Amino acid sequence: MIPFPNIIAGVLTGLANSSWVEVLTAAGVFWPIVYSISVALAERPRALSTIATLRERGRHLLFGSPLLTFYAIEAITASVTALIVASATFGIKTLLG
Numbered sequence: 001m002i003p004f005p006n007i008i009a010g011v012l013t014g015l016a017n018s019s020w021v022e023v024l025t026a027a028g029v030f031w032p033i034v035y036s037i038s039v040a041l042a043e044r045p046r047a048l049s050t051i052a053t054l055r056e057r058g059r060h061l062l063f064g065s066p067l068l069t070f071y072a073i074e075a076i077t078a079s080v081t082a083l084i085v086a087s088a089t090f091g092i093k094t095l096l097g
Contacts, residue, residue, distance in 0.1 A: 005035065006081035013082060014089025027086040032075035039074050 013026045039047055047070060054066035062069045 003035075003077070003081075005038070006031070006078050007085050009035070009078075010082040010085025011089050013086040014091075014093060017086075017090065020090070023086050023090045024083070027082040028079050031082045032079040035078035036071050036075050040071075 009031050010027060013023055013031065017023045017026060051066045051070050054061065054069055058066055058069065062072050
């Protein structure tokens with residue numbers, strides 16, 4: 001499932017920036033950090049449940065840590081989704097205007 005905030009962030013990033021470097025930096029570096037913090041604070045029950053499941057069943061963990069694995073997956077999902085949407089939005093914005 002792709003969280004809706006990542007799509008919104010991608011659209012806003014594509015519209016708000018004026019160069020490809022800014023788009024890639026905002027969507028690829030800053031947004032995953034912001035999204036991971038929001039997941040840690042606002043979606044704490046889901047995070048704790050998923051981390052507990054990873055602790056019980058996880059076979060392929062990053063450095064053996066369910067916590068690190070969970071947040072890495074969240075950050076990668078946020079980054080890839082926001083980058084794709086931001087790139088498409090910025091590309092359309094550049095072509096049209």
